[in-house]
Amino acid sequence: MLVAKRWQQRLGVIGLRVRTRRWVAVALAAAALGAATACSTGDAVSGAKPTELRLAIGGEAEDGYDPTLGWGRYGNPLFQSTLLTRDADLKITNDLATGYSVSPDGLVWTVDIRSDATFSDGKPVTPGDVAYTFNTAATSGGLTDVTVLDQAVAVDEDTVELRLREPRSTFVNRLVSLGIVPEHAHGPGYARDPVGSGPFVLEQWDEGQQLIVRRNDDYYGGKPAFERVVFVFTDEDASLAAARSGQVDVAALPSALASTEMPGMTLHAIESVDNRGITFPYQPATGRTNADGEPIGDPVTSDVAVRRAINLAIDRQALVDGVLDGHGRPATGPVDGLPWYDPSTAVTGTDPDAAARLLDEAGWRDTDGDGVRERDGVRAEFTLLYLASDSLRQGLALAVADMLKPIGVAVTAKGESWEVIETRMHADAVLFGWGSHDPTEMYNLYHSGQAGIELYNPGYYGDPEVDAALDAGMAATDPAEATAHWKEAQRHFGPAADAAWAWLVNLDHTYFVDSCLDVGQEQVEPHGHGWPITWNITGWRWTC
């Protein structure tokens, strides 16, 4: 009391008493208003549930929503629709197309277009729009690769011909991923004001914050159950906070955060082909360098016995349990779980004894008793590079080094930046992450023609039978035939044969989903960004 009085006196002295009170009143009022707005947003969440969906799954396209520049390159472009699409098992089905055929020489793809599709501005989708989209994307220099296209031509009112420079079975993935844009409404401003024939239309895009989309009631396909969908572009911490406070219905979170309790939400760990694996320098070390002077080859990993032994000695389940907290699967190849995966090539279980026998037979013996084998004066040791900023890769690299020590192979795990890794990846083992719905990736990783190009085939792997199988897969005109060739290639480069890579794990993509939301059957998700979980968003439903 006394203290308060003294303060009052002093405030009085400096003429602040009245003003202070007024300020307190203003501050209280402001706080009350703030609380009021907080309440009102809270009400909006529960009240709007049946018609509005809020997703915090990242993946903002900063450059906008123009498919010819790469929007929707992972499929399902939301605002636009594609000629073909993939179902839950990644089988190809029709979308805008009613059917397609490939000429025997593989150069001409003839696609029939449905006639009942309209753009969101009311104009019909014509073969001319399809041809325009493909021709534009082929030359736009964006993030979708349509360079194999020579020319797209509308031949009649419901048919378009896509003429290629060379046969390419994987071109079907462009039919799956390239959203069709209207020729009459496509220009410089299109990316921020997209017009398409997809299930949703853009209502508002607050860049860097959120994307609000509205149901397209003229969409020819299944009607989404939600009038509006809001994509919130928050980073991990904010997504976690938003999910916890009930502001979003679906939140994508890294597996490290997946163990947190989240009332009212269910954890969906979706299988993916988002893999991590080790590429080995395949060439012997002869002092050879590439055009940029970067060394090629390694005396240890160029021995097939070493590569096979490593593949046998790694306990992949232990990696999943220890490094991924159980949110993943052991990986045995680059395309696990995809339609062109050959399960017979998988390594089953872990067998360090067999690995040791393989090394013994190949002449790798620990003669000096230091725990590391050697052969002809060469110690069985190599460096394993990983991206230093990625703690998951670091964990995997260190665990692999530990697992190989007992079989007498010394691995030095070393974190580096991509810039450094790119100069050393032909002579050191590197931990990479890949995984795509497009077999082109497998082609790029294993074909000798891709050795040393970009990040493809960094170890300069080359095998004539693999090359032949991959080339045949590319040139195939029938999907089943292509798949047979893709599987054959795996049998040659797989862990029991050339063992060009040691694949470690496939991550699970972890999402927290409102327990009342049915998101249907999930696809095996690819590496990278985009919104793979939304592939079937038109079928999502509230269940309570």
Add this chain to the structure above:
Amino acid sequence: MLTEGVPAALRGFAGRLGRLVLLLVAVAVASFALMVNSPVDLVAAYVGADVASLGPEQRALIEERWGLNDPAHERFLAWLGNLVRGDFGFSATFNQPVLEVIGDKFLASLALMALAWLLSGVLGFGLGLLAGARQGRATDRVITWWAYTLASAPTFWVGLLLLYVFAVSLNWAPVCCAVPIGVPAADVTLLDRLHHLVLPAVTLSVVGIAPVVLHTRQAVIEALAGDHVAFARAQGERGFGLIRHRVVRNAAAPALLLQFSSLGELFGGSVLAEQVFSYPGLGAATTTAALNQDVPLLLGIALFTTVLVFTGNAIGDRVHAGVDPRAALADARRSR
């Protein structure tokens, strides 16, 4: 007197303008040289996770679209030529002209930076006055300790802390963004915007508050030890009146100078604060541009911030001279 004064002021202005142009050229050359010599592959940075799905032909297309095949000095001169004509180039990251990107994003940052700037100025000055006036007492010690704590706390850490306490635990503030989730732009009220602005602004004000507090405190202590204060005391002046009439003006000069010259740090802080709160301003755009190696946008932002900081300093000088005539005299003497 007057007729003499005008050309002098004009001359001063022209001189400043000349210096600004020189500074801009230097910043442009230096930034461009840094980016050209960066080991990061521009196309790889743009392509990101898509490396495996884009073939060499596509990369060649991208390089062609960006004009990367020309030698560096030609690219620089072409850019400079466009710049003189008012064309800042095209940002591939945002698929928009650079000026539009900067304009859009700066508008969002402006409210944030202005609020943080005012907060740190007013709070810092007030607390500095209080601490100086109560030198050595508990109030002073608490304020000084608090200022040192803030000075040594990284912005992003403060931001995360505030986010955790006020947004996650207490649920008082929104977790992200400048507008409420899922509300159409037309329905967003001023109150909504303020509600989303408070946490980032408080975080950002942390950058500038401590120096202002400490410098003001020092200036107050010095002024209080001055002869004119001793004289005023002898005449019976006490308490707030003494501070208001004899000290505030002396203490305001360094605070104002600091406040105006802190625009650079304010921008640096906004890069972090906006990142933490997913606030879509120029700071967040800078991070995105840097991660994607968006050279035209980064250069544009560098030039823009140069102008911002330069203007801040120039205004600071003028205001300083206005508050403290001795500074104007010193300036005049130096330029003679």
